[in-house]
Amino acid sequence: MMGIAVCRNIFLSPINFTTMLSKISFASRTLARNARGVATIQEVLKSQVPQKQADLLALKKEHGDKVLGEVTVDQCIGGARGVKCMLWETSNLDAEEGIRFRGHTIPDCQQILPTFKGPAGPENGEPLLESLFWLLLTSEVPTKAEVDGLTADLHKRAASLPSHVVPLLNSLPKDMHPMTQFTIGLNAAQTGSAFAKAYQDGAPKTEYHEYVLEDVLNVVAQLPEIAATIYRNVYFDGVVSKDTSLDYSGNFCRMLGYDDKGFDELMRLYLCIHTDHEGGNASAHATHLVGSTLSDPYLAYAGGLNALAGPLHGLANQEVLGWIQGIQKQMADEGKEVNAETITQFTWDTLNAKKVIPGYGHAVLRKTDPRYSCQREFALKHMPDDELFKIVSTIYEVMPGILTEHGKTKNPYPNVDSHSGVLLWHYGFTQFQYYTVLFGVSRAVGALSQLYWDRALGLPLERPKSVTPEFIKKFCESQ
């Protein structure tokens, strides 16, 4: 009742949105809390939806005809860089500062989100993935009790993975790329989609988001078993063991076959920082686009995974390790050291061969990726003497200068993929052809949180206009 009264108010006199929204957020949270003072994520979202729907309607009503920007011919031909044409709730990317999850930077999240030990704060370790999932979905910082409730719910939902999925994965050729196996596994799990069933049964569009939320939670819950089965099949004995007394990341580490508290912490950090990178990146955008056709979250995120599997996007982390191994091998063959001088030579050889330097450059960022920086901090804290980390650090010293001299890339600094592999390698996770699957487990949390809001806000089918080269020429000549 309170939510509806306030929303009518906003609709009639749309002033001072921000103050109003923070009051509403608090009110919705209070309303959602149950007798124990702990809300479930479903309760919080249910209490938020009417207000968010009203806000969007009011925004459209008040500002629908305003111009957000123009599109140049370069942007039309050049991958729509900088074109503002997508609504994204969960995160925002600034070219200089990097990512903010619901307004919070990565260091903020490390300060405010609950950890495995309990209270927030770096002294207690890295944030739990479940706490970031809660933040991305609801825009609120959860309590530890709420996060624990979400962890238990996800563990329970993991058991609903349809029984044909693991046998199907077991039957795939071991030399099929892990990302191909991953999308096959997720597509196969789609038989359990609550949304697809509800749609077939004639659910009204006002209820779509309720079924989508079920699927979003189920997909996030089921992905670790799909991912771990692939890892254990391709590289080991195919056996996946769980420990559901742990959090999502800790349990996932056990499923992969790692039992090391240091690796658990790394995986908590890793899974948090790869979740979301606003809407325009290829995997999030693909998920959003496919989902806009009312494909269910399984099919929509499989689309996202296929985009993530490309070397200019998520596969770059595998490429980084391959590139570093290339230097190591060549220098070993030539009896030379891997140092600033030989890295510089190897870099120029790569550039002169008309290939990209994986892990460097970015479509939006124009500074060192804060996800690179926080991984570097982790390495400085936990593995300062690691040989591969030293190579990655030397690459960081020389690469921006070389790329600047080369004169093509708009951003000569490292992105997230430049650092993730070296950390995994340190803990014995050396199967780098698999690394993008880990990225895919994490990206589900961001892309699917947004997909929930896409349906809750009733966003339409995405269908931008394309133009022919003849149209562009004629149009420009007539100006």
Ligand SMILES: CC(=O)SCCNC(=O)CCNC(=O)[C@H](O)C(C)(C)COP(=O)(O)OP(=O)(O)OC[C@H]1O[C@@H](n2cnc3c(N)ncnc32)[C@H](O)[C@@H]1OP(=O)(O)O
């Ligand atoms: C999680 C992520 O997806 S982060 C990105 C992961 N990808 C990589 O690390 C791959 C290496 N980097 C790249 O290929 C690019 O920087 C991208 C794809 C990330 C961004 O692409 P764009 O926005 O087109 O970059 P930009 O505008 O700087 O490109 C201009 C030119 O510089 C080149 N360039 C950009 N980055 C690099 C690089 N790392 N090495 C060599 N050349 C580069 C581009 O290929 C392009 O060349 P062209 O004019 O011959 O086509």
Ligand SMILES: O=C([O-])CC(=O)C(=O)O
């Ligand atoms: O933002 C992008 O285009 C690519 C990226 O770093 C991500 O998706 O994490």
